[in-house]
Amino acid sequence: MAKQKQVAPEVHMIDVYVMGKRYQVPEGLTIMTALEYCGYRLIRGCGCRAGFCGACATIYNLKDDSQLRYDLACQKTIEPGMYLVQIPFFPSAKALYNLEEIEPTAESLLALYPSLLTCFGCNTCTKTCPQELEVMWFMSDALRGDIREVANRSFDCVMCGLCAARCPQGLVPYNIALLCRRLYGRYLAPTSQHLEDRIAGIETGKFDAELEELEKMSQDELHRRYAERDIEPAYTKQS
């Protein structure tokens, strides 16, 4: 493809340990591609391969540094001496609810996730988050019923589950945050009148004639209309 013929650069090999066993892999791979280089055919622990799905939660430390670290295997580049393990599944609690029947309040959150009250602020969740979100802070926002703030701060959560896996109190921050975002979208976000108007317009047949005309139109005419359609500027420049 885009490849051009080139002399293969010298490959530097480094040691990593997969579930305790040593392998030598070329520098520059991600944890995920390194596992594959070692010969693992992944079934669990691999989804989007691009940092969006949270399937590839990984715990590691380094040969000379016992401090545990957390990351997404598909995004993190390997480092020499990594001791790696992936978390294929974690049994975390998910409350069942009917969004239409709950209110966007602290009481609702506590009723569905009573463990929220037991958070003692150790901040392990924040240190664990591979997205570097302020998990403990939005858990305290949740406790105060500030649903809007939880939604905002937790927005980039890929639900990898590492926060829940490490919480000593059994909280499931990622599911609590999801509940808050859903409550925000359903009840607290300002309504979009233009959307309501458009749906009503479609339902009352306001656009039927136009659409019908286009569907019946000759190819030539369609081409012409397409080429001549006016294009709204993508943006207006800041002055």
Added chain:
Amino acid sequence: MYPAYMGESIRKVEASRERRLEETRPRVGDQEKAALLTEFHPDFIKEGMRELLVGPNRGEPTPNEVAALLEGNSRVNPDKINLGKVDHDVDVLVIGCGGAGASAALLAQENGAKTLLVTKLRLGDANTVGAQAGTQAADRSNDSPAIHYLDTIGGGRFDNIPELVEALVRDAPSVIKWLEELGVNWDKNPDGSMHELSGGGASRLRLHSARDYTGLEEMRVLRDEVHNRCIDYLEFSPVIELVMDDKGQVAGAILVNLETNELTLVRAGAVIMATGGAGRLHIQGFPTTNHYGATADGLVLAYRVGAELIFMDTMQYHPTGAAYPVQILGQLVTEKVRTLGAQLVNAEGEQFIMSLEPRDVVASANIRECRHMKGITTPTGELGVWLDSPMIDLLRGEGTIARELPAMVRQFGRYNIDITKEPMLVYPTLHYQNGGIKIDPDGATTIPGLFAAGECMGGVHGRNRLIGNSTLDIFVFGRRAGKAAARYAREVKLGALTLDHVGKWQAELKEAGITESRPATPLLLPNYARQPDDYLADYARKTLSSGQIKVA
């Protein structure tokens, strides 16, 4: 961090920025577009395609990699399957849990069907979760379903099926509202109006987004709702063959547990195929933006029961896949970067295309620049052109990039590239399957009992899908198919289950003389694992139990 040798080119990009802020590129006309595509678009490389030898689309050009799978051998020996022992007896079986499958399952259940949702990996491990830019719906006052229709048809090279496009643009605003009522957080202005953006080939600002995590937001909400409604589901259980009845209706499926190799038989009044795309086939050697399970399984399964496919000769190469660093090679740089104002520029710092043309045009232009030696070569030998992201903050004010593109900032930041200050190096990447299983506006395929929705179906996008129309079609046709399948399942009288179609298929392969040369399909997963040389003695191979599934 970029290698030092790229510095000179980056300085040229910086130096031309002020001029380019004012400079506009002309729109590409019909003839110029045709010439550009023919010369540079991968769809037009003759050696990349061949005619199918068997099945309902026999004789039609199809990418080699897809053709090999469509002509594949079944994984099951019908004589060894006990169709008398049904494990799950349901009204509607939904195959695949991305956006299309999840919404189909919700609607099927809402319409009274006993529903089972089965999927290959986890719920939501799907292309949907990776969608960044947004979802189209014509809901602003200067816009209309008709304008959306025209944009879609023109973008699709005028080949789209009109009734499907009509359904798409008509349902779009209500899909946005449906998602919001389920709790999706759309980007909004303080007055409540949607914060909408433009997109390649769209003539109005029509893209609804949730930062640059739109698909993640849509998927995590729908998955949560599947849980809340207690819809039965099975993960790590891909379908390996559809089951029919003796009246020629699709009537269920055989699933395999990926970890234990155990089979499960499902009988269903109706089946909805929602298996997504084919990026992991790496057509013509391209890297891909797609998730691990995007291996065209649904096409294979549907084709084997006789369902017609449409537009299989066209794939979408997203103009901007990451070309550097190698760790994220081929991963998506969302079109939202261009939507917000970033231009594409070559090694000399010159613009060479209006950045918001439809994707086939922009991808072709990027390939042209590289072929004309106006690209940059990376240390691993990849080529790319610059996507000048820092322009966004100049155009829209400081802080825009951080606010609108957190995923991109994070992804490149991991490799010490600050996209608020430095451009991104990009090259086309395999992104989307434009064609697929032929459907009507209710998602019904050409075979009774089989419905399809989402990326595995074709027709609505013609030969080139526009940005934001896919995360729209999955909900439009997912919902329609869910409803229609529930209705169909209420009426249908199933006959005796059979796998006769598999026997017939194998006979057809034999007649064409290709049994030996074709793989066992569906593929299920790509194989990226480095493999030891084969050491098995023949007697060992025969006596080993099937054990763990041989996905290969």
